[in-house]
Amino acid sequence: MAEGSNGKRSREEARAAIERLDLRRQVEKSMEVYGWERERALEAERWYRNFLRLCHEHDGPVTAIGRDADELWHLHILDTRKYEADCEAIFGRFLNHTPLYGEPTAKDKKLFEETVKLYERTFGAVPERVGWVCIFG
DSSP: OBOOOOOSSOHHHHHHHHHHOOOHHHHHHHHHHHOOOHHHHHHHHHHHHHHHHHHHHOSSOBEEEEHHHHHHHHHHHHSHHHHHHHHHHHHSSOOOEEEOOSSOOHHHHHHHHHHHHHHHHHHSSOOSSEEEEEEEO
Protein backbone atom coordinates (compact mmCIF):
# COMPACT_ATOMS: atom_id res chain seq x y z
CA MET A 1 0.00 0.00 0.00
CA ALA A 2 1.09 3.56 -0.54
CA GLU A 3 -0.43 6.75 0.84
CA GLY A 4 -1.83 9.32 -1.56
CA SER A 5 0.88 11.56 -2.84
CA ASN A 6 -0.43 15.07 -2.34
CA GLY A 7 2.97 15.53 -3.92
CA LYS A 8 4.92 18.57 -4.87
CA ARG A 9 4.67 17.73 -8.56
CA SER A 10 1.82 18.71 -10.86
CA ARG A 11 -0.13 16.00 -12.63
CA GLU A 12 1.68 16.85 -15.88
CA GLU A 13 5.11 16.78 -14.22
CA ALA A 14 4.36 13.45 -12.55
CA ARG A 15 3.03 11.85 -15.73
CA ALA A 16 6.07 13.04 -17.69
CA ALA A 17 8.41 11.65 -15.00
CA ILE A 18 6.58 8.31 -15.05
CA GLU A 19 6.90 8.14 -18.84
CA ARG A 20 10.63 8.92 -18.61
CA LEU A 21 11.31 6.22 -16.02
CA ASP A 22 13.98 3.83 -17.20
CA LEU A 23 12.82 0.45 -15.92
CA ARG A 24 14.75 -1.66 -18.42
CA ARG A 25 16.96 -3.21 -15.73
CA GLN A 26 13.96 -4.08 -13.58
CA VAL A 27 12.17 -5.61 -16.58
CA GLU A 28 15.25 -7.68 -17.46
CA LYS A 29 15.70 -8.74 -13.82
CA SER A 30 12.05 -9.81 -13.60
CA MET A 31 12.58 -12.13 -16.56
CA GLU A 32 15.66 -13.60 -14.88
CA VAL A 33 14.29 -13.89 -11.33
CA TYR A 34 10.66 -14.84 -12.04
CA GLY A 35 11.15 -16.59 -15.38
CA TRP A 36 8.71 -14.26 -17.12
CA GLU A 37 8.56 -13.96 -20.88
CA ARG A 38 9.28 -10.44 -22.19
CA GLU A 39 5.59 -9.84 -22.92
CA ARG A 40 4.62 -10.53 -19.30
CA ALA A 41 7.46 -8.36 -17.97
CA LEU A 42 6.43 -5.45 -20.21
CA GLU A 43 2.80 -5.85 -19.12
CA ALA A 44 3.95 -5.71 -15.48
CA GLU A 45 5.87 -2.54 -16.30
CA ARG A 46 2.77 -0.96 -17.83
CA TRP A 47 0.68 -1.71 -14.75
CA TYR A 48 3.47 -0.56 -12.41
CA ARG A 49 3.54 2.78 -14.22
CA ASN A 50 -0.27 2.92 -13.88
CA PHE A 51 0.09 2.21 -10.16
CA LEU A 52 2.56 5.09 -9.80
CA ARG A 53 0.13 7.36 -11.60
CA LEU A 54 -2.67 6.40 -9.19
CA CYS A 55 -0.36 6.97 -6.24
CA HIS A 56 0.24 10.52 -7.44
CA GLU A 57 -3.29 11.40 -8.51
CA HIS A 58 -5.33 9.76 -5.75
CA ASP A 59 -5.72 11.48 -2.38
CA GLY A 60 -5.87 8.31 -0.30
CA PRO A 61 -3.96 5.05 -0.05
CA VAL A 62 -3.78 2.75 -3.07
CA THR A 63 -2.99 -0.96 -3.14
CA ALA A 64 -0.73 -2.52 -5.74
CA ILE A 65 -3.42 -4.98 -6.76
CA GLY A 66 -1.50 -6.48 -9.68
CA ARG A 67 0.88 -9.14 -8.40
CA ASP A 68 3.29 -8.72 -11.31
CA ALA A 69 3.34 -4.93 -10.98
CA ASP A 70 4.01 -5.38 -7.27
CA GLU A 71 6.96 -7.66 -8.01
CA LEU A 72 8.35 -5.04 -10.38
CA TRP A 73 7.88 -2.42 -7.64
CA HIS A 74 9.96 -4.62 -5.32
CA LEU A 75 12.75 -4.82 -7.91
CA HIS A 76 12.63 -1.04 -8.33
CA ILE A 77 12.86 -0.51 -4.56
CA LEU A 78 15.94 -2.76 -4.36
CA ASP A 79 17.84 -0.22 -6.47
CA THR A 80 17.57 2.23 -3.59
CA ARG A 81 19.35 5.23 -5.08
CA LYS A 82 17.43 5.00 -8.36
CA TYR A 83 14.13 4.42 -6.56
CA GLU A 84 14.70 7.43 -4.31
CA ALA A 85 15.58 9.66 -7.29
CA ASP A 86 12.62 8.37 -9.31
CA CYS A 87 10.23 9.01 -6.41
CA GLU A 88 11.59 12.54 -6.06
CA ALA A 89 11.05 13.15 -9.79
CA ILE A 90 7.48 11.80 -9.70
CA PHE A 91 6.17 12.76 -6.27
CA GLY A 92 8.62 15.23 -4.81
CA ARG A 93 9.06 12.80 -1.92
CA PHE A 94 9.87 9.17 -1.16
CA LEU A 95 7.03 6.71 -1.77
CA ASN A 96 6.99 4.22 1.09
CA HIS A 97 6.00 0.59 0.69
CA THR A 98 3.83 -1.14 3.28
CA PRO A 99 3.62 -4.92 2.87
CA LEU A 100 0.52 -6.80 3.90
CA TYR A 101 1.28 -9.25 6.69
CA GLY A 102 -1.08 -12.10 7.49
CA GLU A 103 -4.73 -12.10 6.58
CA PRO A 104 -6.26 -8.88 5.27
CA THR A 105 -8.33 -6.92 7.76
CA ALA A 106 -11.78 -5.51 7.00
CA LYS A 107 -10.06 -2.16 6.36
CA ASP A 108 -7.62 -3.83 3.93
CA LYS A 109 -10.50 -5.50 2.09
CA LYS A 110 -12.37 -2.21 1.76
CA LEU A 111 -9.25 -0.47 0.45
CA PHE A 112 -8.70 -3.30 -2.04
CA GLU A 113 -12.26 -2.99 -3.35
CA GLU A 114 -11.92 0.80 -3.62
CA THR A 115 -8.63 0.42 -5.48
CA VAL A 116 -10.16 -2.05 -7.97
CA LYS A 117 -12.88 0.52 -8.71
CA LEU A 118 -10.24 3.23 -9.06
CA TYR A 119 -8.31 1.13 -11.60
CA GLU A 120 -11.51 0.44 -13.55
CA ARG A 121 -12.51 4.13 -13.59
CA THR A 122 -9.05 5.35 -14.52
CA PHE A 123 -7.83 2.67 -16.93
CA GLY A 124 -11.01 0.80 -17.89
CA ALA A 125 -9.50 -2.46 -16.62
CA VAL A 126 -7.57 -4.12 -13.82
CA PRO A 127 -4.28 -5.97 -14.18
CA GLU A 128 -4.17 -9.73 -14.66
CA ARG A 129 -3.20 -11.77 -11.61
CA VAL A 130 -4.99 -9.48 -9.18
CA GLY A 131 -4.57 -10.31 -5.52
CA TRP A 132 -3.66 -9.13 -2.07
CA VAL A 133 -0.25 -7.58 -2.27
CA CYS A 134 1.16 -4.31 -0.96
CA ILE A 135 0.04 -0.83 -0.09
CA PHE A 136 2.06 2.33 -0.59
CA GLY A 137 2.46 4.52 2.45
